[in-house]
Amino acid sequence: MKIFITAKGNAIDSIVDPRFGRAEYYVIYDTETGKVIGGKNPHKEGRIAVGISFAQIAIENGVEAAISGNFGPNAFEVLKAAGTKMHRAKEGQTVKEAVESLLSGELEEFREATPREVAEKIEKELK
Amino acid sequence: MKIAVASGKGGTGKTTFSLLFSKAIAPSFYVDADVEEPNGAIFLKPTVNSVEDFTEPVPRIIPGKCTYCGECAKACPYKALVIIPPPAKKTLFFPELCHSCGVCAYVCPEKGALIEVPRKKGIIRRGKSGEIDFMEGVLNLGEASAVPLIRELKRRVKNYPGDVIIDAPPGTSCPVVEAVEETNYVLLVAEPTPFGVHDLSLVVEMIEMLSLPHGIIINKAQEGNTLVEDFAESKGMEILYRIPFSEEIARMYSRGELPFGEFEEGFRKVYKRIKEIAG
Structure with a gap:
């Protein structure tokens, strides 16, 4: 299974970024091969449809699960349609820790999106 | 003639001026192109005789x-x-x-596999109040762009034989450009405050790029305050009228009323001057 994680860096020991669409980086972890790919979020500074565009990177990579701190309404809708399960990382976890938590069933699954106002507030605080 | 009324800053009195001016030069056609928050109808109180949906094509995947x-x-x-x-x-x-x-x-x-279907994005209301024809666009909340609705309002008055006053949105962005484009003259309503002059300078820059003839109406003018005059002089721009600051007008405004009939002689002179320049 491939897992898409938003992170502050592009490595397995980077801290999970609590934002989805405006995350700094993403890490894709393959649980079968142990392979890790990471990259900068190319849409981070985008003006429109940031969550949608970023979610598409996850879909194009065929991930089955995603881990972040929050998922905005549009990103949530896109990932849900693609059948990607979304999970909330525990505060301060690294990518590796979050993946381990997910695999042992400890991470909460998102049933609904983070409301836009809340997502905007988080973005402001991080700036 | 098509005369647009713009301001840069919001709340300088575009709608107040547009309506009083429309009345002064009536018969005329007042168009509220501030489609994200049209309020001309509150003061003009027109008899509305048609309400139409404004739609645009959007994709539907089969x-x-x-x-x-x-x-x-x-x-x-x-x-x-x-x-x-x-x-x-x-x-x-x-x-x-x-x-x-x-x-x-x-x-x-x-x-x-992908067809286009109409989707309602707002409405267009038409009516009349005395000798003033009235039209406004009301954009639905959350729509991506006000431009297409403003374009449609302008398309509808394109061949109107009389004088059309277009009450533009505030700011200097695309909707304002759309509202003022291809008009004969742009009246800039400015208030004599530092913010007022700052935003006036932005809209002047935009109007200059569009090469449209323009002049200034000072609203809430106060004795001894020359902020707008100084700016106008530096730009070589003409000040066409000064509406004095008046608490009474502000009170009327808050009740949904305007001093129709006041300043009419002065506004007719403004109109004559515009006609000399742009007509």
Whole structure:
């Protein structure tokens, strides 16, 4: 299974970024091969449809699960349609820790999106 | 003649001036092009005789015909479409992001897989108040762009034989450009405050780029305050009228009333001057 994680860096020991669409980086972890790919979020500074565009990177990579701190309404809708399960990382976890938590069933699954106002507030605080 | 009333800063008195001016030069046609928050009707109190939907084409993907190739989503400059390939086979449309540009329908390689259907984005109201014809656009909340509705309002008055006053939105962005474009003259309503002059300078820059003749109406003018005059002088711009600061007008405004009939002689002189320059 491939897992898409938003992170502050592009490595397995980077801290999970609590934002989805405006995350700094993403890490894709393959649980079968142990392979890790990471990259900068190319849409981070985008003006429109940031969550949608970023979610598409996850879909194009065929991930089955995603881990972040929050998922905005549009990103949530896109990932849900693609059948990607979304999970909330525990505060301060690294990518590796979050993946381990997910695999042992400890991470909460998102049933609904983070409301836009809340997502905007988080973005402001991080700036 | 088509005369646009713009301001840069909001709340300087575009609508107040536009309506008093429309009355002074009546018969005339007042068009409220501030479609995101039109309020001219509150003061003009026209008899409304038609309300029409304003629609624009948006994509609809036909399940069974779509092959999920994703060409439409790739081409969409606004990311309003998401195509999730098999096995999920889902299509998502985000109407609030769609600008109705039509590129999705243009690039779709499967005949009949993506059709365009009208979607209501606002309404257009028409009416009359005495000798003033009235039209306003009201954009639905959350729509991506006010430009198409303003364009439609202007299309409808294009061939009107008399004088049209276009009450533009505040600011200097695309909707304002759309409202003032191809008019004969732009009146800039400015208030003599540092903010007022700052935003006036921005809108002047925009109007100069569009090469439209323009002049200034000072609203809430106060004795001894020359902020706008100093700016106008530095730009070589003409000040056509000064509406004095008046608490009474502010009180009337807050009751949904305007001092119709006042300043009429002065406004007719303004009109004559505009006609000399642009008519």
